[in-house]
Amino acid sequence: MAVTDYHSLAAQARTDADAATLANVRDRCLRAEAAWLAMAQRQDLTDTARARRENAAADARAERLADAAE
Template sequence: MIDVGGPGAIRRPPLFHGQNTRRVATNTTAIFYRDRARQAQTDADSATLDNVRDRWTRAAKAWDEMATRAEKTADRRAVNEEAKALPGEDED
């Protein structure tokens, strides 16, 4: 089961057999970061003052970069864990 939240939270089964629960959490984090980036960009687009628009644009860029890093980290972690789970191919 995958915990989604704290005590009393809804638990749901993995999406597929052998699913890495850490990857799901990281992907959820990346989704959160992307949502924040979109909101910051929306705020930047609606800002009337140049300095406020610039601040929201920088924030959107920062959220987007954090999402990209979270996705790369999840991918690297998945590759590493798959390699650990495979029987030793190089062992002789």
């Protein structure tokens, strides 16, 4: 699965907006930036939740192994 770097896409959209000479193009780029940033935030929350779940599962496995060793 390819990982999308939404932060980079948002930065590129901002750069495009700053370079735009037409108002409608600038507005479109700013809307794209906002959308990419929203996706980046959701991805960051998902990654954080996944890491917590994985850490909790690893801790639980380690605890079960420790209990079994006793």
